[in-house]
Amino acid sequence: MSTIIMEQLLVKTRSHDYPIVIGENLLVNFDFNPFIKSKQVLVVTNETIAPLYLQPLVDNLPKDKTVVTCILSDGEQFKTQDSINQIYDVLMANHFNRDCTLIALGGGVIGDMVGFASASFMRGVDFIQIPTTLLSQVDSSVGGKTGINHPLGKNMIGAFWQPKLVLADMATLATLPQRELSAGLAEVIKYALIGDMEFLVWLETNIDALVNLDLTLLAKAVLISCQHKADIVAEDEFESGKRALLNFGHTFGHVIETHEGYGNWLHGEAVAVGMLQAMQLSQKMGNLTLEDVERVKSLLRKAKLPVLPPKIAVETALDLMSHDKKVKSGQIRLILLKKLGEAYITADYDAESLRDVLL
Numbered sequence: 081m082s083t084i085i086m087e088q089l090l091v092k093t094r095s096h097d098y099p100i101v102i103g104e105n106l107l108v109n110f111d112f113n114p115f116i117k118s119k120q121v122l123v124v125t126n127e128t129i130a131p132l133y134l135q136p137l138v139d140n141l142p143k144d145k146t147v148v149t150c151i152l153s154d155g156e157q158f159k160t161q162d163s164i165n166q167i168y169d170v171l172m173a174n175h176f177n178r179d180c181t182l183i184a185l186g187g188g189v190i191g192d193m194v195g196f197a198s199a200s201f202m203r204g205v206d207f208i209q210i211p212t213t214l215l216s217q218v219d220s221s222v223g224g225k226t227g228i229n230h231p232l233g234k235n236m237i238g239a240f241w242q243p244k245l246v247l248a249d250m251a252t253l254a255t256l257p258q259r260e261l262s263a264g265l266a267e268v269i270k271y272a273l274i275g276d277m278e279f280l281v282w283l284e285t286n287i288d289a290l291v292n293l294d295l296t297l298l299a300k301a302v303l304i305s306c307q308h309k310a311d312i313v314a315e316d317e318f319e320s321g322k323r324a325l326l327n328f329g330h331t332f333g334h335v336i337e338t339h340e341g342y343g344n345w346l347h348g349e350a351v352a353v354g355m356l357q358a359m360q361l362s363q364k365m366g367n368l369t370l371e372d373v374e375r376v377k378s379l380l381r382k383a384k385l386p387v388l389p390p391k392i393a394v395e396t397a398l399d400l401m402s403h404d405k406k407v408k409s410g411q412i413r414l415i416l417l418k419k420l421g422e423a424y425i426t427a428d429y430d431a432e433s434l435r436d437v438l439l
Contacts, residue, residue, distance in 0.1 A: 082105065082109075084103050084104040084105065085101060085102075085103040085106070086102050086103045086104070086250070086296075086299045086303075087101075087103070087299065087303045088100065088101050088102070089306060089307055089310060091222060091223070091242075091246075091310040091313060091314070092310070092313075092314040093224065093242050093313065093314065093317050094317055095242050096242060096244075098242060098243060098244055098245055098246065099245060099246070100222060100246040100248065100306050100310070101245070101246070101247050101248065102217075102248045102250065102299055102302055102303055102306070103248075103249065103299075104249065104250050104251045105249065105251050106247050106248075106249040106251075107133060107136060107137050107140065107210060107247070107249045107251070107252065108136045108137070108139075108140050109140065110247060112140070112141055112142060112208070112245075113142050115181075115208060115244045115245045116141075116142065116145065116181045116206075116208075117179060117181070117206065118177070118179035118180050118181060118206075119144065119145055119146050120145070120146050120148075120174075120176050120177065120179070120180035120181070121141060121145045121146065121147045121180065121181050121182075122147075122148050122149070122150060122167075122171060122174075122176065122180065122181075122182045122183070123137060123138060123141075123147060123148070123149045123150070123182075123183045123185055124149075124150045124151075124152065124167055124182060124183065124185065124186075124190060124193070124194045124197075125149070125150075125152070125184075125185040125190060126151065126152050126153065126154040126186050126189075126190055127151060127152070127153060127154050128154040128186075129154075129185055129186045129187075129190070129212055130149075130151045132252075132255055133185060133212065133252065134149060134151070134185065137183075137185055137210070148170060148176075150166065150167055150170045152166060152167075152190070152193070154189075155189070155342075155343045156229070156337070156342040156343035156346075157341070157342045157343045158189070159189045159192065159193060159228050159229045159342065160228055160229065161228060161237075163193055163228070164193060164196060164197050164200075164228060167182075167193070167194070167197040167201075168197065171197075171201055176201075176205075177202070178201075178202040178203075178204075178205055179205075180205050180206070181205070181206040181207065181208060181244070182197065182201075182205060182206070182207040182208070183207065183208045183210060184207060184208070184209050184210060184211075184221075184243075185210045185212065186210075186211075186212055186213075186216075187211065187212060187213035187215065187216045187220075187260075188211070188213065188215055188216040188219070188220035188221070188347065191209050191211055191216050191220050191221050191226075192220055192225075192226050192227055192228070192235070192238070193226075193228060194207055194209075194226075195207060195209075195224070195225075195226030195227075195239075195241050195243065196226040196227050196228060196237075196238050196239060196241070198226075198241055199226055199238075199239040199240075199241030200239065204241065206244050207241070207243050207244065208243055208244055208245045208246075208247070209221040209222075209243045209245070209246045209247070210246075210247045210249065211246070211247075211248060212249070212252040212253075212256075213252075213253075213256055213260055213263075213264055214253060214256065214260070214261055214263075214264025214265065214267075214268070214298065214302070215260070215263050215264035215266075215267050215347065215348050216264075217248040217264070217302050217306075218264060218267050218268055218271070218301070218302050218306060218309075219267040219305070219309070219326075221243070221246050221248070222246055222306055222309045222310065222313070223242075223309055223310075223313040223317075223323075223326075224240045224242035224243070224317070225238065225240060225319075226238050226239055226240070226241050227239065229342055232403055233334070233338060233400075233403040233404070234334045234337055234338055235334075235405070236403070236405070240317065240318055246306075248302055248306075250295045250298060250299050250302070251295070253295065253298060254293065254295075258291075258384065259346060259349075259384075260346065261293070262291070262348065262349075262383050262384040262385050263346040263347060263348025263349055263385075264348055265287075265290060265291070265348070265383040265385065266329075266348035266349065266351045266352040266355070266380070266383070266385055267305070267348055267351065268283065268290075268301050268302075269283060269352075269355070269376075269379060269380065269383065270326075270328050270329060270351065270355060271304065271305045271308045271309070272421065273328060273355065273359075273376065273417065273420060273421065273423070274325050274326070274328045274415070274417075274421075274422075274423035275308060275325070275421060275422065275423065276304070276308065276421060277420060277421030279304055280420060280421060283301070283379065284379055286301075287379060287382045287383055288382065290383075291382070291383060291384060309326065312325070312326060324406055324413075324415065324425050325415055325423045325425060327406065327415055328355060328358060328415040328417075328423050329352070329353075329354035329355030329356075329357075329358055329415075330351060330354060330415075331354065331358075331401055331404050331406060331412070331414055331415070332350075332353070332354030332355075332357040332358060332389075332401075333347070333350035333351040333352075333353065333354030333355075334350070334354075334400070334404065335354075335392065335397045335400045335401055336350040336353060336354065336389060336390060336392070337350045338400050339390070339392050339396065339397070339400060340390055345390075348385070349385060349386050352380050352383075352385040352386060352387070353386055353387065353388065353389045355376070356373065356377060356380070356387055357389065357437050357438070358414065358415060358416055358417070359372070359373050359376060359417060360373060360437045361414070361416060361429060361433055361434060361437045362416045362417045362418075364430070364433040364436065364437070365416070365429060365430070365433065367416065367417055367418050367419060368417055368419065368420070372419075372420055375420075376420075392438070394435050394438045394439060397438045398412075398434075398435075398438070406425070408427075411427040412427065413425055413426065413427045414426060414427075414429060414434075416429070
């Protein structure tokens with residue numbers, strides 16, 4: 081089983097720069113030595129991923145390391161302080177020190193929790209991201225946003241903490257359920273909508289092959305998406321400005337996730353509908369045409385993503401929106417589109433038009 085490194089790029093941050101390595105069979109052949117400075121390594125994964133990839137990864141880690149594992153329950157509903165405490169328990173029971181390295185093996189939930197545990201254990205230890213879902217490869221594993229959910233809001237408790245390495249092994253996508261693959265494609269489409277019209281056209285041309293797991297094309301989609309995110313993170317690491325554009329569709333989408341119960345709608349599914357709602361509001365403001373909205377709706381359908389929201393009372397939706405991290409001085413700020421391929425953040429929109437979109 082040969083290793084194929086397809087692409088590499090560098091994420092530049094204030095704390096340190098780190099590589100994103102994209103390829104096949106990296107998990108079982110990659111040389112981790114340059115990225116693990118201590119003898120103590122904790123690999124955190126979940127019950128779904130562990131039988132598939134945990135032992136092959138452990139077998140490939142440097143032989144001079146003491147490797148301990150922690151297997152958590154699988155699902156967005158377990159992205160809680162209880163799960164973080166399970167990680168702390170393993171670290172404490174095995175006398176890990178502040179030179180240790182944590183490895184996140186799994187999707188966005190595992191990556192966010194391991195990142196948060198790394199940021200908070202002994203006030204900060206190293207960690208490595210090995211994302212095994214398309215969504216985590218193109219989004220949550222890059223940029224250092226970590227955290228857990230609260231019953232009143234998604235990702236409300238967390239920290240910025242950058243990994244030492246992101247290893248995107250495309251071979252792990254072969255075991256990804258179709259629904260999870262589609263959820264990842266929602267985030268890929270987001271990058272095109274907020275800043276890359278050429279990428280949008282490419283996605284329209286190649287969407288069927290992406291859905292059918294063409295790993296070469298998926299690797300290109302991951303590269304382009306990660307490059308966009310890396311560029312934005314380098315400019316605005318702590319989301320004080322431009323980085324908020326990456327949340328296009330998320331304010332609407334988080335309403336769906338929170339209302340319907342974490343895990344019942346996948347994050348990417350909620351974001352897909354949220355992007356359409358943001359586009360509908362953009363259309364009402366005169367920025368987009370109906371044809372623009374229908375064009376993206378068609379692409380989302382081809383990606384096997386939902387395009388209609390669940391029934392949520394408008395007042396309930398607005399209340400949930402009020403807990404969003406982008407709210408400032410009581411105003412709900414939204415990411416909207418000036419046109420396809422150009423996003424902006426604003427609190428200047430018609431309140432009645434927003435209510436119409438939420439109906």
